[in-house]
Amino acid sequence: MRSLFSVTLLLLLALTLTAEATKRGRTHKGGKHDKSKAASECSAAEMQYGKCVPEHGDCGDGLREATCNDRTDKIPCKIPCNWKKDISDCKYKFGPWGPCDAATNTKNRSGTLKRVLFNAECQTTIKVSKPCSSKVKKTRGEKKPN
Missing domain, CATH: 2.20.60.10 (Pleiotrophin/Midkine, N-terminal domain)
Structure with missing residues (x-):
């Protein structure tokens, strides 16, 4: 019984040391996040x-x-x-989408500059548009028609 306990204790110690060595080795490899x-x-x-x-x-x-x-x-x-590729290094905070413009079938929203990445040149405000959805959105309380 003592020998079984000793072997178990040695195995547990070996696994702990191996896991610690592996963990230490991963953090110092100079990978993607090594600045x-x-x-x-x-x-x-x-x-x-x-x-x-x-x-x-x-x-x-x-x-x-x-x-x-x-x-x-x-x-x-x-x-x-x-x-959008032209604003990929600029992060904006956008407001809600506006109503659908029937003439162009698009809706717009504007955003204000929140953060600049990699010394990029960014506009302080920006407007984006997208096509209007053909589906009518339902509120959570509405049920599907039978």
Whole structure:
């Protein structure tokens, strides 16, 4: 019985040490979120960022050039597929959609600048439009007709 307890205790200790070593190894591999390399050479204000260029098509994963002190690195970036390319580095707070304009069959909303990413040039306010929905929205209390 003592030997079984000793073996169990040794196995538990070995698993704990292995898990800790694996965890420590993952955090220092210099992967996607390791910013210590660029931070030691340049401050955020000195760094110049280019536009995010998707690898395939016009959205999805891509690369962005980051330049500082005559050194250019390519860093990973992502353009959401449901977003406009010209404002991808500018984040806006949008109001509700306006009523449908019957002449153009579109509805509009405006947004105010909330945050600028990668030293991008952004407009302080922006207007976006989308086609009107052909379906009539129902409130939560309404039931489907039989």
